[in-house]
Amino acid sequence: xxxxxxxxxxxxxxxxxxxxxxxxxxxxxxxxxxxxxxxxxxxxxxxxxxxxxxxxxxxxxxxxxxxxxxxxxxxxxxxxxxxxxxxxxxxxxxxxxxxxxxxxxxxxxxxxxxxxxxxxxxxxxxxxxxxxxxxxxxxxxxxxxxxxxxxxxxxxxxxxxxxxxxxxxxxxxxxxxxxxxxxxxxxxxxxxxxxxxxxxxxxxxxxxxxxxxxxxxxxxxxxxxxxxxxxxxxxxxxxxxxxxxxxxxxxxxxxxxxxxxxxxxxxxxxxxxxxxxxxxxxxxxxxxxxxxxxxxxxxxxxxxxxxxxxxxxxxxxxxxxxxxxxxxxxxxxxxxxxxxxxxxxxxxxxxxxxxxxxxxxxxxxxxxxxxxxxx
Amino acid sequence: xxxxxxxxxxxxxxxxxxxxxxxxxxxxxxxxxxxxxxxxxxxxxxxxxxxxxxxxxxxxxxxxxxxxxxxxxxxxxxxxxxxxxxxxxxxxxxxxxxxxxxxxxxxxxxxxxxxxxxxxxxxxxxxxxxxxxxxxxxxxxxxxxxxxxxxxxxxxxxxxxxxxxxxxxxxxxxxxxxxxxxxxxxxxxxxxxxxxxxxxxxxxxxxxxxxxxxxxxxxxxxxxxxxxxxxxxxxxxxxxxxxxxxxxxxxxxxxxxxxxxxxxxxxxxxxxxxxxxxxxxxxxxxxxxxxxxxxxxxxxxxxxxxxxxxxxxxxxxxxxxxxxxxxxxxxxxxxxxxxxxxxxxxxxxxxxxxxxxxxxxxxxxxxxxxxxxxxxxxxxxxxxxxxxxxxxxxxxxxxxxxxxxxxxxxxxxxxxxxxxxxxxxxxxxxxxxxxxxxxxxxxxxxxxxxxxxxxxxxxxxxxxxxxxxxxxxxxxxxxxxxxxxxxxxxx
Ligand SMILES: Cc1cc2nc3c(=O)[nH]c(=O)nc-3n(C[C@H](O)[C@H](O)[C@H](O)COP(=O)(O)OP(=O)(O)OC[C@H]3O[C@@H](n4cnc5c(N)ncnc54)[C@H](O)[C@@H]3O)c2cc1C
Ligand SMILES: Cc1cc2nc3c(=O)[nH]c(=O)nc-3n(C[C@H](O)[C@H](O)[C@H](O)COP(=O)(O)OP(=O)(O)OC[C@H]3O[C@@H](n4cnc5c(N)ncnc54)[C@H](O)[C@@H]3O)c2cc1C
Numbered sequence: 001x002x003x004x005x006x007x008x009x010x011x012x013x014x015x016x017x018x019x020x021x022x023x024x025x026x027x028x029x030x031x032x033x034x035x036x037x038x039x040x041x042x043x044x045x046x047x048x049x050x051x052x053x054x055x056x057x058x059x060x061x062x063x064x065x066x067x068x069x070x071x072x073x074x075x076x077x078x079x080x081x082x083x084x085x086x087x088x089x090x091x092x093x094x095x096x097x098x099x100x101x102x103x104x105x106x107x108x109x110x111x112x113x114x115x116x117x118x119x120x121x122x123x124x125x126x127x128x129x130x131x132x133x134x135x136x137x138x139x140x141x142x143x144x145x146x147x148x149x150x151x152x153x154x155x156x157x158x159x160x161x162x163x164x165x166x167x168x169x170x171x172x173x174x175x176x177x178x179x180x181x182x183x184x185x186x187x188x189x190x191x192x193x194x195x196x197x198x199x200x201x202x203x204x205x206x207x208x209x210x211x212x213x214x215x216x217x218x219x220x221x222x223x224x225x226x227x228x229x230x231x232x233x234x235x236x237x238x239x240x241x242x243x244x245x246x247x248x249x250x251x252x253x254x255x256x257x258x259x260x261x262x263x264x265x266x267x268x269x270x271x272x273x274x275x276x277x278x279x280x281x282x283x284x285x286x287x288x289x290x291x292x293x294x295x296x297x298x299x300x301x302x303x304x305x306x307x308x309x310x311x312x313x314x315x316x317x318x319x320x321x322x323x324x325x326x327x328x329x330x331x332x333x334x335x336x337x338x339x340x341x342x343x344x345x346x347x348x349x350x351x352x353x354x355x356x357x358x359x360x361x362x363x364x365x366x367x368x369x370x371x372x373x374x375x
Numbered sequence: 376x377x378x379x380x381x382x383x384x385x386x387x388x389x390x391x392x393x394x395x396x397x398x399x400x401x402x403x404x405x406x407x408x409x410x411x412x413x414x415x416x417x418x419x420x421x422x423x424x425x426x427x428x429x430x431x432x433x434x435x436x437x438x439x440x441x442x443x444x445x446x447x448x449x450x451x452x453x454x455x456x457x458x459x460x461x462x463x464x465x466x467x468x469x470x471x472x473x474x475x476x477x478x479x480x481x482x483x484x485x486x487x488x489x490x491x492x493x494x495x496x497x498x499x500x501x502x503x504x505x506x507x508x509x510x511x512x513x514x515x516x517x518x519x520x521x522x523x524x525x526x527x528x529x530x531x532x533x534x535x536x537x538x539x540x541x542x543x544x545x546x547x548x549x550x551x552x553x554x555x556x557x558x559x560x561x562x563x564x565x566x567x568x569x570x571x572x573x574x575x576x577x578x579x580x581x582x583x584x585x586x587x588x589x590x591x592x593x594x595x596x597x598x599x600x601x602x603x604x605x606x607x608x609x610x611x612x613x614x615x616x617x618x619x620x621x622x623x624x625x626x627x628x629x630x631x632x633x634x635x636x637x638x639x640x641x642x643x644x645x646x647x648x649x650x651x652x653x654x655x656x657x658x659x660x661x662x663x664x665x666x667x668x669x670x671x672x673x674x675x676x677x678x679x680x681x682x683x684x685x686x687x688x689x690x691x692x693x694x695x696x697x698x699x700x701x702x703x704x705x706x707x708x709x710x711x712x713x714x715x716x717x718x719x720x721x722x723x724x725x726x727x728x729x730x731x732x733x734x735x736x737x738x739x740x741x742x743x744x745x746x747x748x749x750x751x752x753x754x755x756x757x758x759x760x761x762x763x764x765x766x767x768x769x770x771x772x773x774x775x776x777x778x779x780x781x782x783x784x785x786x787x788x789x790x791x792x793x794x795x796x797x798x799x800x801x802x803x804x805x806x807x808x809x810x811x812x813x814x815x816x817x818x819x820x821x822x823x824x825x826x827x828x829x830x831x832x833x834x835x836x837x838x839x840x841x842x843x844x845x846x847x848x849x850x851x852x853x854x855x856x857x858x859x860x861x862x863x864x865x866x
Contacts, residue, residue, distance in 0.1 A: 031788040032781050038791045145791035149781055156780075165782040222799070222845060259767075259794065279473050279482070279854050282841070287852035297849035298490075303801055304841040 001353070002027060002177045002185050004169050004201055005193035007037035008339050009331050011148040012346035013191050015155040020350055024161045025185055027177070029168035032152060033145040035195050036338065039307025041218055041265050042144040043231055043253060044340040047084040047136035050100065051107040053364035054316055058337070059108050060359060061344035062138050068147075068343060072154065077147040078258050084139030084231040085114070085122050087130045087292070094131040097235045101134045110137050125227055125295045139231055141255065144339045169194075172205035174327050191329050191349060196310035198318070198332030202367075207322050210370055211333045213308035216266035217281050219289070222300045223260025231255045232292060252288035254296075261302065264289040266336065311335040316365055319348050323368030329353065330367040385496035386412045386462070388719055389481045390503060391469050391662060394422015396697025396708035396715075397503030398450045403716025404501075405457035412495050413454070413461055414483055416468035416844075420454070421447065422697075423505055423525065424705050450709070467493060470844045472500055472662050476692025482854065484846060492850040499692045499719055502663045502680070503712060506656035506698035509677070509807045511546075511753055512771075514761045515617030515626075516652070524554045524653030537563045539649025543626050545569040545614040547747045548655040549594065549704075552608075556600035558651065565604065566645055569612040569628055571635050571654070572747045583738045613637065615756035617650055626650055629756070636752025655747050656702045657807060661843040663699065666690050673701055674741055675748035677807075685725070686715035694719055703740030710736060754812060763812065764805040766798020771812065778813045786810045801840055 006028035069079035088094035171178030199211035393415035630641035696711035796802030
């Protein structure tokens with residue numbers, strides 16, 4: 001097998017395939033975790049997903065993350081099952097939030113309503129005046145780069161995985177992967193885990209997959225004593241994820257990290273691969289964080305970073321064989337949830353390659369769904 | 376210091392950095408009629424070289440610590456003479472420059488603790504942000520008493536304090552001589568200057584040296600001071616360890632081979648209560664990089680801004696002068712500042728002598744950079760437990776394992792896998808060392824982001840820093856001029 005991409009998804013796929021005894025080459029044109037995986041956050045969320053295939057994938061994936069933390073050690077991944085707290089600014093938002101939590105519960109999510117006067121018990125520094133919230137104990141986090149590295153390390157320890165960094169894939173055909181640094185790799189199947197560049201890789205095989213970049217900024221504060229215990233965000237975040245608009249949307253997710261800094265992310269814009277600093281976007285994130293946690297006002301922001309999430313028009317990933325090329329499996333386009341969804345994505349890919357019955361119906365993630373829309 | 380209000384429509388030019396390059400550029404542009412705002416994080420103008428003692432110290436003769444003092448006085452005089460067109464903002468640390476030609480916004484922090492915001496707008500912007508010192512770690516370098524050579528010099532100039540009584544000066548580059556001679560002149564005992572490079576290498580550039588008599592005189596002056604104070608210069612030598620419990624008490628020195636590898640059996644110990652160490656200067660580029668200015672690789676592996684003959688960067692409306700375009704000393708910085716100031720003001724024809732002077736000084740600078748480029752063998756004096764990143768306490772062992780097991784081959788990947796460079800200083804200190812430990816081609820600098828690299832997601836490539844200094848969250852929030860209110864989600 002050849003896995004293209006040494007990000008979170010490629011690492012999880014390599015690990016899942018190697019564990020099943022397959023021989024794998026992981027190929028990346030850059031270093032490991034040099035793509036979006038090294039430029040995002042590691043929220044593992046069920047709270048932001050509406051019932052449907054993505055939530056089903058997320059519930060399984062978070063369960064698998066818990067298992068991985070047991071096998072690899074929570075410290076190696078900086079895994080923290082800290083839970084999420086979604087808050088509502090006013091009664092209307094609170095009512096909507098409770099209604100959506102109700103639906104999520106029916107889909108297997110644990111969600112506990114928190115009345116206004118109970119919020120401070122969960123988060124002592126939250127701003128006064130919020131209408132209420134919902135606590136999601138399944139939400140967790142990892143440090144994405146470390147998590148991907150840990151999976152790659154374990155995969156390589158099987159002796160069945162080669163890691164070819166600084167090697168770009170330049171051509172794809174059945175049984176053959178052309179590279180610039182290691183010539184032609186012969187293989188039975190190819191996994192396209194090229195994230196935001198998944199569309200380009202698909203094109204090398206003559207396939208189409210409309211993956212586009214969606215920019216996001218994250219703010220990182222100076223290291224602080226524990227101030228924020230959960231992942232905290234305002235309820236309008238959920239609406240942002242599903243929005244089809246190209247304009248800036250942001251609703252800050254505020255979270256403490258094991259190392260001390262508080263992370264505030266992430267904005268969502270469609271501006272192509274424009275790397276330029278957007279002061280208004282950073283300002284907006286800062287304002288929203290300060291609104292949720294007024295104590296953060298005097299805290300210094302050490303740095304900001306940006307990344308480009310891989311998104312597909314319907315905001316679902318592409319997981320499964322290319323409609324016309326059964327040897328090419330796509331595993332990309334996870335947008336702002338690729339870290340969370342990685343283990344379950346890898347499981348689906350491994351099951352499909354092994355001819356095993358997948359744990360869920362992958363039809364909604366079928367890479368052919370965009371072709372149909374067009375014709 | 377003037378503090379006039381911003382002209383309607385903004386300034387014609389914002390100059391970031393009031394060192395020799397920035398002062399020369401601001402004075403020249405103002406003399407040609409432009410309205411200029413000159414910002415510097417230091418309270419008083421002067422930059423690295425002309426760092427002035429704080430006024431309250433009432434230094435009787437600050438010039439005793441400087442060569443070129445009259446030249447500095449002349450520069451200040453020119454800025455003063457143009458005072459109605461130059462707004463000097465000291466104690467203004469610029470944390471972001473955004474916008475495009477015709478409308479740049481320059482945001483700075485000021486006031487006690489840097490907790491007040493101030494922003495100005497300008498049609499064009501010029502970066503004269505200088506350089507910072509390159510540090511290469513060695514066992515014991517985190518002990519109190521081990522200080523940066525440039526830092527020691529700055530402390531001396533700004534506060535008239537010495538880092539210790541018996542100071543070993545070590546590292547590489549022409550600054551070491553300047554530092555040692557200032558320390559000795561100010562009363563410190565300097566047992567020796569350990570220079571890792573081999574001065575014999577200069578012979579290869581005899582033509583360039585002959586064309587720069589001023590530079591040689593400068594070197595000779597330092598040499599004379601050192602001689603008078605009995606300071607020995609040891610080429611091909613490095614501090615390979617510092618010892619002490621609460622503070623440095625001694626160092627181990629060793630001879631180096633041509634690749635800077637310590638030669639076994641040549642070690643000896645020297646007692647001291649301070650070590651001033653530096654391995655040359657690295658241009659300070661975060662602000663121009665955020666605007667997308669392209670860089671070039673200098674002979675010593677660091678990145679500097681690409682500028683054309685008029686000191687224009689690759690981004691329209693953005694100019695640069697001084698060390699941000701390459702390390703070259705005070706005279707080159709002033710020459711570049713003059714040329715940039717004229718060009719920004721629309722003076723297309725530059726005086727020939729000034730152009731020749733810049734070319735000559737640049738050739739000298741390149742020679743220096745090549746001679747003092749860190750050799751690859753320096754890693755030979757590290758042990759696995761040596762801390763590379765002091766902020767996050769990351770050791771050589773951790774960096775090496777990321778390289779060996781995961782093929783990390785650049786600073787950013789090492790950072791993601793080990794946290795080296797994620798702390799307070801944002802890799803300004805450990806960056807060059809980490810880059811060299813993982814064999815990155817771009818030793819000190821940003822990976823020059825060609826279109827492809829940018830696409831491959833060099834999103835947080837270590838040296839690009841969207842915020843060039845920490846900003847209080849509340850102030851950052853206030854920059855949001857577009858948000859109608861914080862109510863509801865912006866759609
Ligand atoms: C600001 C921000 C915040 C985020 N926060 C979260 C979060 O909290 N939780 C979460 O789950 N997700 C989050 N995400 C999303 C998450 O980071 C991505 O979904 C995930 O990293 C995608 O992983 P990947 O392995 O698919 O892609 P990548 O990590 O981008 O890996 C793709 C790799 O493919 C390589 N490649 C591309 N083309 C070629 C080629 N031709 N040949 C060889 N190699 C090639 C690239 O070099 C790259 O290394 C966030 C993203 C951003 C930008
Ligand atoms: C110890 C030492 C000894 C030296 N000895 C000699 C010598 O003998 N002969 C010689 O020719 N040269 C010498 N030099 C080199 C000389 O100092 C430099 O060549 C010269 O200062 C470069 O001028 P510059 O204007 O480019 O930068 P600098 O003088 O470094 O000025 C840059 C200015 O920009 C400001 N700045 C940077 N970033 C920001 C920001 N974000 N916001 C606001 N302000 C900012 C800094 O505060 C600084 O004042 C020495 C340097 C050092 C450190």
